[in-house]
Amino acid sequence: MTTTQNQYSSRQPYSGPGKQKNLTIRTPEGIAFSLAIASPITRFVALVIDKICIYVASSVIGLAIQLIGLISADMAGAFWIVASFILSTGYPIAFEWYWRGQTIGKRIMRIRVMDEQGLRLNFSQVVVRNILRFVDMLPGLYLLGGLFAFFSMRGQRIGDIAANTIVIQHAEISEPDLAQINPGKFNSFKELPHLVGRLRQNISPAEAGIALQALLRRDTLDADARLKLFAEIRAHMEKVARFPPETIQGTSDEQYVRNVVDILFS
């Protein structure tokens, strides 16, 4: 049985009252994965982009219809009415179905509509959530839908609640550059296998993770903050395994952490 649960992340900003940041889904295989819920602001920007797309498409169709108007003004008028209606109502349905929960705006903003249980999006869900835009738009400018999205736990507007869908944010995925941890440099710690063994045995994955993340994000830190952070990590590491003074003589705090991470993760 699939279960969903709330999971807060201290790294992400709190974006609304009582709001979940992530939707964690536990699969029948016992694997948990989390989906970051898109903020109402991101969704609004995507909506604006979609409206612009509809406007541009309408203009292009309008030009084509002018040509039909040369043959029959009546037919041109009919085409224009039908095309406008289909564009405004059918655009999100067609794109969300064909692109698996994405429209042009959503794709640009890296957000996607998903089933609330992480399942494949159903055609009926796509239709229901888009038809209910008529209610979400009330009394104007998506006020009702916006309020629901802002105050509901999972950022759902009325259409999402009725269709059991959520809108998730795709994280920018990049493989960590592990080469920068200790790129081809001599590591004096490796000459002391008994201390390396003690370090590996006594350090927890969380502690090792902090050291690794500090190195991977070093370029995003201020110079002072970086010095302070690596000094603190070194002080902590030294409590776990103390290397002889001759091995660490002249080694900066950051290099010390590099050497430790090199041992732990390779």
Place this chain on the structure above:
Amino acid sequence: MIIDLKQFIEKEKACWEELEAVLDQLEKEHTASMSLDEVRKFHYLYERVSADLARISSFSSERGIQKYLESLVARAYGEIHETREKPHQFRPVAWFFVTFPQTFRKHIRAFYLSTAITLAGCIIGGMALGLDASSREILMPFDHLIMNPKHRVAEEEKVTKDHLKGVKVRGAAWYMANNTQVALVTMAMGATWGIGTIIMLFSTGIMLGSVAVDYMLAGQTKFLCGWLLPHGSIEIPAILLAGQAGFMLAGALIGWRQRIPLKMRLRTISGDLVTLIFGVALMLVWAGFIEAFLSQYHEPTIPYSFKIAFGCIQLIILTFFLSRSGKNEALRANVSGIASRATPEARSFLAKSGVAPTLEEVGAKTDEAEPTGENVEQ
């Protein structure tokens, strides 16, 4: 235990990329089907990447890789665990003649409610106009309706040429788009626990009732029937069906006397809602054509008797369609279900008596089974 990240990535990366490629392919061609070997491979990759995710979640705080694997597992999970009862190709003819009327009948109580509210509106609108003729402008918010019925009929019957030449198709398109929008709003208003749907239906009823009484009091009943019946015999039922869909949504939200959770209730009706929406849209497309090409022409151009007969026949066909179409298929499907669970003797008895198909036929029928209810998706 801390995993050797470099080695871990080097060893597993090929699997991740392979799964990503399969997922990209599936998302690009979502009607394509996989062979058994491809399915096996896909499942293997899903399990392997899931195991990698479990490993990296437990033994490393490397968020980049973890997020990447989470996104792969989430996508694969969505592909593997379907919400549909059975994948199939959309069959428009079967959908129209079987699924749509079956869905209508399945939620007939919501239709009765929709009809009752509209009728109540009609009665109140008619009574209001009958008791206070000065209320016409409030009850009938359209210019052509406010006009005195006798004057309007006289003007319409003066016309002998095709006065709508050159605007008919545009008119049909406008009727289609406008009426479909009204129907969609009526249905969507079900999300306000049905209050919006009630208001929409009731106000439609008031307008219809007041117009009808206005023309009847002016002695123009024949004109009224000839004008409204050709398109109204489809358009008004379509709006009632939209109201039915709105009440289905409201019923699922309220969940009165239902013990299943809200999400499940909504999931259960969503397919039926979509079926009704598309059915209503089709009805309104037809009504739009009739309104533009037939309803707006009066005697002497087209005799009222012809228009009234057309409207009545159309209403009878619609009633027959909604109440009977697809009924045999539903019965046959039920009997097939019973027959497939019956003992061989009982099955042979059912087959001999012609009540149920043979087991072979049941098998063949099951393969050809048409979508019902929620299965509108491709």
